[in-house]
Amino acid sequence: MTTPNRTFCAHTLATLRPLSLACGFVLALAGCTTTSPFIIDNKSYHSQGQEQRIKFIVLHYTVGNNERSLKQLTEGNVSVHYLIMDHQDDKIYQLVDDDKRAWHAGKGAFANRTMLNDTSIGIEIVNPGIKPEYRQVLRQTDAEYYAYEHYMDFEEVQIEKVAYLVDKLAKQYDIDPTHIIGHSDMAPSRKIDPGAKFPWEKLHKEYGIGAWYDEFDKSYIMNSGEYETASIQDIKQLFRDYGYDINDTDEWDKSSRNVIYAFQLHFRPQQPTGNMDSETYAILRALNAKYVDRD
Ligand SMILES: [Zn+2]
Structure with a gap:
């Protein structure tokens, strides 16, 4: 059984009754609403079987500088919920709402879950990644992997912003410490970000964020x-x-x-x-x- 919704347009009825044919037009202009005989009651009953949809926080570095990172993340096919630039200011940019999916994780898996774009919040941190003088090191030497000193440091203010943001999100969505991960943790054959200079130990010991061993x-x-x-x-x-x-x-x-x-x-x-x-x-x-x- 279906009950058609009635379109009720108070403004139209009160002032433009003869022009009711124009209601569609007036609807758009005057904020008229669509009403229904039904209401959605979201207070009376609640299911026990429910959980947060957001289960992971995935951290990245951008490789590009502020301008390039912002352009790629706002105009390209890649997107992320939060961007932390290397400005010495107090801004953290939110590019995608938490409840929307961003395209930052790609193929990979962690904790028996694939499709991490669906269940994670992504944070990109502006950082060049591998220092320019070492970018060819894997091609030109026998080295198979980049070493600690090949990675570029993060700015202290960026780590403070990450700590503030991750702490807030982890509490808000009740995220397990082991689910606060790097892109490389979920896609180890494709990704190495946020790299060896990302201070996971400091985040755990100084801010109580993420997992660390005893x-x-x-x-x-x-x-x-x-x-x-x-x-x-x-x-x-x-x-x-x-x-x-x-x-x-x-x-x-x-x-x-x-x-x-x-x-x-x-x-x-x-x-x-x-x-x-x-x-x-x-x-x-x-x-x-x-x-x-x-x-
Ligand atoms: Zn990444």
Whole structure:
């Protein structure tokens, strides 16, 4: 059964009754409204089974400068919810409303979810990424991955803005600390941003933002000799448990090493090698002990 909506146009009825044929035109001009016999009651009942749609915050660097980044993010096919420029001012630019989807994440996965554009808020930070003198280093040398010193520093004011914004959003949408991630965490074979100079440890220790391991747990696991007996499959499962999307081959192939590199960019940024080692293992285990095994 359908009940057609009535178009009620008070302004038209009161003053322009003879010209009612022009109501469509007047509707647009005079703010006339469409009414219905039905109301939507959003107060009387509530479902228990509901949750926030926004589950992740994904951080990026833009590579471009302020002007280029702004142009790309406002005029191009790529977009993001928030842009943090490197101006020494108090502005954080919101380019897309939180409840709308922005196109910043692309293909990838984290915590068993793909389509992260649908479930995340994206924040772009203006930063050149790799220093110009090192941009050809992977092509010209045997190096497979960029080192810590290849990445450009962020401005302190940018980190303060990120801290303020992420703290606000994480509280507002009740986002799990392990779901505050870098683009590289969700797309390790395509992306390396926000890079080794993004201070995840500082954000956690000084602002209580995102995930970080307990030093004691890391040392304990490193000294336990556990790494020496762990199989590749065991270690890959730990990556998976924490949220990384990693294949199940029995070797550290390039795709798996890209995951190790992304993990190191986030949790051991001074030495990102793409190779598994006892410290990387201990950090991964300590993170799982703190955030995953508790569930
Ligand atoms: Zn990115």
